[in-house]
Amino acid sequence: MLNITETCLYAKNLEEAEYFYSQLMDFELVAKEETRHLFYKCENSMLLIFNPDHTSRHQTDVDGNPIPLHGDSGSVHIAFSVDQNRYREWKSRLIEHDIDIESEVIWSTKARSFYFRDPAGNSLEIITGNIWNLP
Amino acid sequence: MLNITETCLYAKNLEEAEYFYSQLMDFELVAKEETRHLFYKCENSMLLIFNPDHTSRHQTDVDGNPIPLHGDSGSVHIAFSVDQNRYREWKSRLIEHDIDIESEVIWSTKARSFYFRDPAGNSLEIITGNIWNLP
Numbered sequence A, B: 001m002l003n004i005t006e007t008c009l010y011a012k013n014l015e016e017a018e019y020f021y022s023q024l025m026d027f028e029l030v031a032k033e034e035t036r037h038l039f040y041k042c043e044n045s046m047l048l049i050f051n052p053d054h055t056s057r058h059q060t061d062v063d064g065n066p067i068p069l070h071g072d073s074g075s076v077h078i079a080f081s082v083d084q085n086r087y088r089e090w091k092s093r094l095i096e097h098d099i100d101i102e103s104e105v106i107w108s109t110k111a112r113s114f115y116f117r118d119p120a121g122n123s124l125e126i127i128t129g130n131i132w133n134l135p
Helices: A014-024 A084-096 B014-024 B084-096
Strands: A003-010 A028-033 A037-042 A045-050 A060-062 A065-067 A077-081 A103-106 A112-117 A123-128 B003-010 B028-033 B037-042 B045-050 B060-062 B065-067 B077-081 B103-106 B112-117 B123-128
Touching: A003 B003, A003 B045, A003 B123, A014 A028, A014 A037, A014 A045, A045 B003, A045 B077, A065 B103, A077 B045, A084 A112, A084 A123, A103 B065, A123 B003, B014 B028, B014 B037, B014 B045, B084 B112, B084 B123
Parallel strands: A003 A045, A077 A123, B003 B045, B077 B123
Antiparallel strands: A003 B077, A028 A037, A037 A045, A060 A065, A077 B003, A103 A112, A112 A123, B028 B037, B037 B045, B060 B065, B103 B112, B112 B123
């Protein structure tokens, strides 16, 4: 069975993205290339943030084998799960940092989530409760 | 700690995407809305495929609370991990289905990966070996 190990977002301004994901989201930065990427560890998978101006145009390679071009300019959605007892804490933390909570939803499963944006405009969501019946 | 629970890709042609992700990639389809989305379960997280023409333009809501607009038109990258003994099998399976293997890379950690595209042009990668030192 395949498991998702890398999830990507795109941000043209990596400096802004680094402040947001390192300081506000508190993810562990494990690799950085000034004009190309920021790689974060999130519990059991990776969040890779790429500058699409770089990855959609400049071919890189590993020992002569190309890394295919990719990159998007708009707004990608991803969701993070959090324990019930940390949900309010995360919401407060973001509000304290002047991050606008765009919406909050209670799903039919009673799971609860709120939505906000990263500086590049990606749509982020923090969910509590087992909305998808995942293991 | 936050964990990624939903990873998204975008595809304007959801019929093509459904064939690819259900038949070739063998993911479990758990929800579908003809012109808007396909939701797949991948081991311990979700792969959501949205039609960006819908999600970037048409506001939906849950009990009056809006789901923020999102959606991208280009090419998002995601990577899947697989056990060493299934890596070749996955490569053969895709080749048998006429999917072009765009590149194959051996990383400095000895992890190995190959790249291919979904019908929408998203850049997919199957990795074996613990490239990121994840738990």
